[in-house]
Amino acid sequence: xxxxxxxxxxxxxxxxxxxxxxxxxxxxxxxxxxxxxxxxxxxxxxxxxxxxxxxxxxxxxxxxxxxxxxxxxxxxxxxxxxxxxxxxxxxxxxxxxxxxxxxxxxxxxxxxxxxxxxxxxxxxxxxxxxxxxxxxxxxxxxxxxxxxxxxxxxxxxxxxxxx
Numbered sequence: 001x002x003x004x005x006x007x008x009x010x011x012x013x014x015x016x017x018x019x020x021x022x023x024x025x026x027x028x029x030x031x032x033x034x035x036x037x038x039x040x041x042x043x044x045x046x047x048x049x050x051x052x053x054x055x056x057x058x059x060x061x062x063x064x065x066x067x068x069x070x071x072x073x074x075x076x077x078x079x080x081x082x083x084x085x086x087x088x089x090x091x092x093x094x095x096x097x098x099x100x101x102x103x104x105x106x107x108x109x110x111x112x113x114x115x116x117x118x119x120x121x122x123x124x125x126x127x128x129x130x131x132x133x134x135x136x137x138x139x140x141x142x143x144x145x146x147x148x149x150x151x152x153x154x155x156x157x158x159x160x161x162x163x
Contacts (some may be wrong), residue, residue, distance in 0.1 A: 003100045042070040043080070046087050052094035056101060059108070075119035085119065087155040088112060089129040102144075109137065 014099070039047075042062070049055040059067060074080040074088055092112065095105040120126055 040070060040073075042066075043074075043084055046084060049087075049091070052091055052098060053100070055091055056095055056098075056104065060101075060104065066142065067108070068111060071108070073116040074112070075116045080114070082123070082125075085116060085123070086126060086129065089126060089133060093129065093136060094131050096133065096140060099140070102140060102161055106137075109133070 005140060042058075047059055062070070071088075072078060074084045076082060076085075092105065092109050095101065095108070098105075120130060
């Protein structure tokens with residue numbers, strides 16, 4: 001057993017303990033590739049989408065960590081491009097306008113802003129799209145709040161009528 005352990009972790013017989021790295025391990029380290037090279041499938045879909053519903057469905061089928069990674073890598077600071085950021089903002093505006101998956105659009109907006117806020121603040125050309133997104137978001141929350149108040153009023157009314 002000792003001989004097999006020595007083969008895995010061998011040391012040099014010098015005054016300072018050092019591990020001897022096999023040549024094969026050095027070659028493996030040199031041959032490692034970066035995690036992402038070029039555009040991902042999501043980025044390709046984003047740049048080519050014409051139907052926001054199809055892209056929304058595509059994103060629904062993605063795993064949560066994948067969405068997180070993809071949204072994190074949209075800005076040029078993180079390996080993306082200005083076009084990717086602009087296209088995703090356009091997608092978010094369209095997704096909020098569709099009013100079909102409010103919760104998903106809201107979640108994607110939050111994650112996108114979390115990772116790309118620094119780039120969005122620095123890039124003046126995106127301010128108009130951000131203003132549009134903000135206004136849509138504000139209108140949707142106002143409508144949702146109004147509907148919740150209506151439900152509370154109707155519930156209180158029915159409760160009082162029943163008594």
